[in-house]
Each structure stands twice: as C-alpha cells, then as structure tokens.
Amino acid sequence: MLKVLFAILSLTVVFLTDAGADELYRFLDNASITLEGNAQTTKLWTADEKQKVEKYFETLRTIAPELVLLASHENALGPIKIVRVDVAKRSIGFAKRDTSTGETYLILTDMFFKAYDVTHESVGYDGGNYSLWFFVHEMVHLAEFRSLPEKDTTAPTLNPDHVLYLTFETRISKAQYKLYQQKINLDTYKLSTDRVNVDIVHDLGLPTKYSLFSTQEALAETVSATILSPAYQAPPDILQAIDDFYRSAGS
Numbered sequence: 178m179l180k181v182l183f184a185i186l187s188l189t190v191v192f193l194t195d196a197g198a199d200e201l202y203r204f205l206d207n208a209s210i211t212l213e214g215n216a217q218t219t220k221l222w223t224a225d226e227k228q229k230v231e232k233y234f235e236t237l238r239t240i241a242p243e244l245v246l247l248a249s250h251e252n253a254l255g256p257i258k259i260v261r262v263d264v265a266k267r268s269i270g271f272a273k274r275d276t277s278t279g280e281t282y283l284i285l286t287d288m289f290f291k292a293y294d295v296t297h298e299s300v301g302y303d304g305g306n307y308s309l310w311f312f313v314h315e316m317v318h319l320a321e322f323r324s325l326p327e328k329d330t331t332a333p334t335l336n337p338d339h340v341l342y343l344t345f346e347t348r349i350s351k352a353q354y355k356l357y358q359q360k361i362n363l364d365t366y367k368l369s370t371d372r373v374n375v376d377i378v379h380d381l382g383l384p385t386k387y388s389l390f391s392t393q394e395a396l397a398e399t400v401s402a403t404i405l406s407p408a409y410q411a412p413p414d415i416l417q418a419i420d421d422f423y424r425s426a427g428s
C-alpha cells in the first residue's frame with residue numbers, strides 16, 4: 178500500500194525537483210516570529226548549517242520523495258520557511274503553523290546542529306541518526322499542516338472523526354491503560370529515551386514511547402520509523418490510514 182504510493186509519487190517528484198528544487202524551502206535570516214508567546218528575531222544562517230539541512234533534504238528526496246512532496250505541497254503555499262533560533266523548549270526544533278496566517282515554519286535550534294548526530298537509541302529499533310530522524314519527524318508535521326485547505330481546518334490527527342485520529346488514539350489509550358496497570362508513570366515513560374518497557378508500545382504497533390505524546394506525534398513517529406527503521410513493521414490498519422491520508426493530501 179504505502180510502498181505502491183511511494184512509487185507513484187516518486188514519479189511526480191521528479192518534475193517538482195527539476196522545476197524548482199531551490200524553492201522547495203527557503204532559509205530566512207532575521208525573520209520575525211513569535212515563539213512561546215515571545216516575539217523574536219531569528220538568527221543568521223551559517224554556510225555549514227545550511228549545508229546540513231540541504232543534505233537532509235537531498236537524503237529525503239531519495240528515501241521518501243512523497244514526504245518531501247507533501248511537505249512542500251507542490252509549493253502552493255510557497256517554499257517551506259526554515260529559521261534558526263538558539264534554543265526553544267529544550268528541543269532540537271519543531272514545525273510550527275501560525276494559526277492566524279496559516280504560515281508554516283521549520284524551526285531549528287543549536288541542538289539540531291551540535292548535539293544529535295548520534296544513534297537514535299530511544300526507538301528500540303535501529304533508528305539511525307537522531308537528527309535525521311528528527312528532520313523526517315518534523316517533515317511529517319509540516320506535511321500535515323500544509324495539507325490543510327484553510328488555516329482554521331482541524332488537522333486529521335486532531336479530528337475525532339478522522340480515521341487517522343482513531344487509529345492512533347485507540348492505541349494510545351490502550352498503552353496508557355497498560356502503564357496504569359503496571360504502575361508506570363505515563364509522563365516519565367513517554368519522554369524516556371531508554372528501552373525499558375518499550376515492548377508496551379511495540380506490542381500495540383507503535384514504534385516509540387514518544388508516540389504516546391499525542392495522535393500527532395504518533396503519526397510523525399510511525400512515518401519516521403517506516404522510512405528509517407527497517408525492522409519496524411507498522412500494522413496494516415496504521416499503514417492503510419497513513420496511505421489514505423497521503424493519498425487525499427497529495428491529490
């Protein structure tokens with residue numbers, strides 16, 4: 178299913194990349210954005226930092242062209258705007274959708290460039306390079322944001338009537354119940370990066386503990402694992418839900 182779709186979309190992406198690869202995304206210097214309620218001006222990009230991001234886009238075009246296509250949304254919303262900040266929420270970065278303008282940003286912090294070129298231990302499978310995993314994960318968020326026709330449209334993973342929401346919410350609830358039964362703290366568990374009790378999520382077809390954070394995170398983690406972890410096999414209903422979403426978002 179997913180593999181068939183990947184093949185179909187990879188034919189389309191050839192035209193996209195040839196037509197305007199450098200306008201798929203754009204590095205913004207000194208952009209004014211609001212983060213965590215604070216207006217701020219973003220940093221200047223260095224050549225090395227740009228090179229790392231460009232390399233990751235090239236990698237993604239090879240291993241997951243359909244994801245790049247969806248995240249770009251055929252440039253209908255303009256290039257993906259990529260900005261550089263010092264730190265944010267102790268995070269290596271995130272994808273953000275401005276709810277008033279509908280504008281989307283990929284925000285990358287110091288940690289993305291300095292701290293995470295290491296093996297992604299927390300996956301429980303071979304997750305490869307952590308910063309690449311992160312990059313794929315944020316592309317999934319961007320793909321979802323940028324698939325929304327209107328700025329006030331509810332994302333599929335947040336829409337209680339959408340199959341994508343139901344597919345993940347059911348599993349998250351089951352995992353929460355198991356953790357409760359085993360007296361394991363949910364907040365500690367979903368943020369932990371070790372492999373202790375990782376079978377609780379794996380048994381439900383979720384790749385990582387972080388997938389329990391929300392239905393949005395479950396989608397991002399599942400797609401990242403499908404692309405980057407050969408040992409991870411998503412259950413058929415998850416694959417179908419993702420495939421349906423990508424098909425409708427890409428049409």
Ligand SMILES: [Zn+2]
Nearest residue numbers: 314318394397
């Ligand atoms: Zn996320």
